[in-house]
Amino acid sequence: MDYLVQTVVAGLMLGGVYALVAVGLNLIFGVVKIINFAHGELVMMAMYMTWWLWNSWNLNPYLSLVIVTPTMFLFGVLLQKVMIGPMQNSSPIMKIFATLGLSVLLQNLALFVFGGQFRSVSIPWAEQNTTILGVSATYGRITAFVVALALVLGLFLLMNRTLVGTVLRSLAEDRETAGLIGIPVQRYYLLAMGLGAALTGVAGTLIIPFQAAYPLVGAHFTLLAFVVVVLGGLGNMAGSLIGGLLLGIVETIVGTYIDPALQQVAVFVVFILVLIVRPQGIFGGSARNAEVGLK
Numbered sequence: 001m002d003y004l005v006q007t008v009v010a011g012l013m014l015g016g017v018y019a020l021v022a023v024g025l026n027l028i029f030g031v032v033k034i035i036n037f038a039h040g041e042l043v044m045m046a047m048y049m050t051w052w053l054w055n056s057w058n059l060n061p062y063l064s065l066v067i068v069t070p071t072m073f074l075f076g077v078l079l080q081k082v083m084i085g086p087m088q089n090s091s092p093i094m095k096i097f098a099t100l101g102l103s104v105l106l107q108n109l110a111l112f113v114f115g116g117q118f119r120s121v122s123i124p125w126a127e128q129n130t131t132i133l134g135v136s137a138t139y140g141r142i143t144a145f146v147v148a149l150a151l152v153l154g155l156f157l158l159m160n161r162t163l164v165g166t167v168l169r170s171l172a173e174d175r176e177t178a179g180l181i182g183i184p185v186q187r188y189y190l191l192a193m194g195l196g197a198a199l200t201g202v203a204g205t206l207i208i209p210f211q212a213a214y215p216l217v218g219a220h221f222t223l224l225a226f227v228v229v230v231l232g233g234l235g236n237m238a239g240s241l242i243g244g245l246l247l248g249i250v251e252t253i254v255g256t257y258i259d260p261a262l263q264q265v266a267v268f269v270v271f272i273l274v275l276i277v278r279p280q281g282i283f284g285g286s287a288r289n290a291e292v293g294l295k
Helices: 002-032 039-057 065-087 092-114 139-161 163-173 175-180 185-207 217-232 237-257 260-277 287-293
Strands: 129-132 135-138
Touching: 002 039, 002 135, 002 139, 002 163, 002 185, 002 217, 002 237, 039 065, 039 092, 039 185, 039 217, 065 092, 065 185, 092 217, 129 139, 135 139, 139 163, 139 185, 139 237, 163 175, 163 185, 175 185, 217 237, 217 260, 237 260
Parallel strands: none
Antiparallel strands: 129 135
């Protein structure tokens, strides 16, 4: 029983990072109305950036957040300005192909620049274990969970308690009406894309102390983010948090008690079952948003 509790707690900590990645995907979808198939590659970029700063400049990964996060924010803004914005009114299929193409491009750039080797960061402090209420965990995983949870809750407060959040939610509801009343739609699209990319930057930095970077790691995070979004419901921030935690638990339990090679299989099984049983997401509220986003 103690071992099961240990496994569940480890899954929750991993799921916190998954939730952070998925919330960024949900924000981009809800406001900008694009399903970003290159979202995981943004995590991959942040992981490689963190590794490079550590390997070349001996910069502590947690300190590198002050560089990685704004850099990823600016990359998201640039991505919206250069690629997504010009095709904002094109068909959803064209947007999907564009982000898939970006995904392949970033994967091959990573392969060209960094090679196919696994790149990891070793921080003695992050690898040390501590015990809380009889449950052991490394400081790195605890830090990742706490920071990810704080950022998800912070984004929730931003969206629901501030003027900026009100504007972003109004764009998610009705872009045309928001534009008619004087809201600078494109400027807030840039903000939403930047925030979504910045969240992936934080997630990439938080996870690299216990997850190696390699060119295809982004595909893994893209899959996880979509499964989390399906679990929680498109456009549902709270659902993304809960969905991320659940997926982390499922993946960890399968890897611990069955076979680590079947973790990806478990993710697909969960994804398919939810689509069959409750396509609007376990926590609901996504069907209308999905229709709006795919018009």
